[in-house]
Amino acid sequence: MKSCLIVDDSSVVRKVARRILEDMDFIVDEAEDGQEAFDKCRQEMPDAILLDWHMPIMGGLEFLKLIRAYVGGDKARVVFCVTENDIGQIALALKAGASDYMMKPFDRDLLEVKFMEPAQLRAG
Template identity: 35%
Template sequence: MDSIKVLIADDNQIDRMVLSRIVRNQGYQVFEAENGALAIEAFEQHQPDIVLLDVMMPVMGGREAARQIKALAGEDFVPVIFLTSLTDAQSLADCLESGGDDFLSKPYNHIILQAKINSFYRMRDMNRTLQKQRDTIAQN
């Protein structure tokens, strides 16, 4: 299995550095962006397996970036995990409704983060297998 590619988008350089270190130490390949617009560019360039997006960023926020990333991914399942200090139910629901698949509350717990990345990667892998099987059946 190739190394899991993770895109981390957060405008806070320290948060981004901490997350990058945690993710790299878990053996994953990391790409970084400091706002939503740059996250979309990085997504197109690197085609990450999983995206970690801060909700509130300048230039373009995480919710809009998630919408655009999901549109670019098309039928390919690319999990988006929102990074947030928000705690109210409506804000968290808005994250999920904008294309997010989960959220991780600050401060980050590296054990939970690793479990979420591994879980979503398994789902992504199953989705790709199903797509291949569907395409094979459609060709016959």
């Protein structure tokens, strides 16, 4: 099974994303901020990370730069979650190593597209 770390300071967002990702057969863990997420990644790197932009302690962009520089941190698929369609934010995230991005609020269909393997998309 693949693993996913949901990093968001909103418990509602984490709960909704967890339900969807668990239905997709991911083993899910959660973190409330970038520092907690980085600590968890140092213990065990997930296959995928759903990452919020604005969080206390350590924001998403700072976390992304740290994780991409960390041993094995280049392998995780990181999907940045943004609340506004700010092309500057999106460009910064992609430049820092985000695999993809999506807007909040998201739904099941969008999350499935962002976290499905390319082979699954072709087969489905």
